Amino acid sequence: DTAVSQTPKYLVTQMGNDKSIKCEQNLGHDTMYWYKQDSKKFLKIMFSYNNKELIINETVPNRFSPKSPDKAHLNLHINSLELGDSAVYFCASSSLGQDFYGYTFGSGTRLTVV
Amino acid sequence: RKEVEQDPGPFNVPEGATVAFNCTYSNSASQSFFWYRQDCRKEPKLLMSVYSSGNEDGRFTAQLNRASQYISLLIRDSKLSDSATYLCVVNPGGYQKVTFGIGTKLQVIP
Numbered sequence: 001d002t003a004v005s006q007t008p009k010y011l012v013t014q015m016g017n018d019k020s021i022k023c024e025q026n027l028g029h030d031t032m033y034w035y036k037q038d039s040k041k042f043l044k045i046m047f048s049y050n051n052k053e054l055i056i057n058e059t060v061p062n063r064f065s066p067k068s069p070d071k072a073h074l075n076l077h078i079n080s081l082e083l084g085d086s087a088v089y090f091c092a093s094s095s096l097g098q099d100f101y102g103y104t105f106g107s108g109t110r111l112t113v114v
Numbered sequence: 115r116k117e118v119e120q121d122p123g124p125f126n127v128p129e130g131a132t133v134a135f136n137c138t139y140s141n142s143a144s145q146s147f148f149w150y151r152q153d154c155r156k157e158p159k160l161l162m163s164v165y166s167s168g169n170e171d172g173r174f175t176a177q178l179n180r181a182s183q184y185i186s187l188l189i190r191d192s193k194l195s196d197s198a199t200y201l202c203v204v205n206p207g208g209y210q211k212v213t214f215g216i217g218t219k220l221q222v223i224p
Binding site: 040041042043045048050055056058090096100101102103104105106107108 | 146148150156157158159160163199201203205207208209211212214216217
C-alpha cells in the first residue's frame with residue numbers, strides 16, 4: 001500500500017494551460033503539504049493544510065490554488081501555466097506538534113511546461 | 115544567516131571511506147532534526163532522526179550540538195549504494211514551517 005500517492009507522475013503541457021495534481025495519504029496524518037523542487041534541487045514549501053485548514057501559504061503566485069476536501073487529500077490546481085513552473089512537485093504528509101516525526105513524501109509529479 | 119545551511123558538495127569518496135556532513139541552523143529554539151536521503155529523480159526519504167544524545171543506525175551516526183547549532187551525519191564504510199543527496203531538516207515546532215537544507219551530494223566511487 002502506497003502511503004502518499006500523487007498523480008500524475010509526469011505532466012507535459014503547453015504554456016497557458018490549466019492542470020491539476022492530486023495527492024492522497026493513508027497514514028492518518030493530520031497535515032499535508034505541497035513542495036516544489038526546481039532545477040537547482042532546492043525543496044521549497046508552497047502550502048500546508050492541517051485538518052483541511054490552510055496553515056502555511058508561502059509567497060506563491062495566485063495561479064496556484066490548493067484544495068483539501070478532507071485531511072487525507074490535498075490537490076493542487078495551476079492556472080495559466082508558465083515555463084518557470086517546470087519543476088518536480090512533491091506532496092507530503094505528517095503529524096504536527098509533539099507528534100511530528102518527519103514527513104512522508106509522495107513520489108513526485110514532474111511538470112514540464114513547453 | 116540562512117535558516118539551514120549545508121555544503122552542497124559534491125563529496126567524492128572511495129568505497130570503504132568514512133565521510134561526515136554538517137548542517138548548521140539559525141533558530142536556537144528548533145525542536146527536532148532529521149536527515150533525509152534523496153536519490154536522483156526520487157522523493158526524499160527519512161534516513162534518521164537526530165537526538166541530543168546522538169543516535170546510530172548501522173553505519174550511520176547522527177549527532178546534534180545545540181550549543182553550536184549544528185547537526186552532523188557520519189557514514190562509515192561507505193558503499194556505492196550510499197551515493198545520494200543528504201538533506202538536513204530542521205523543525206522549529208508547533209505549526210511553524212519545517213526547513214530543508216539544500217542537500218549535500220555524496221558520490222561513492224569504486
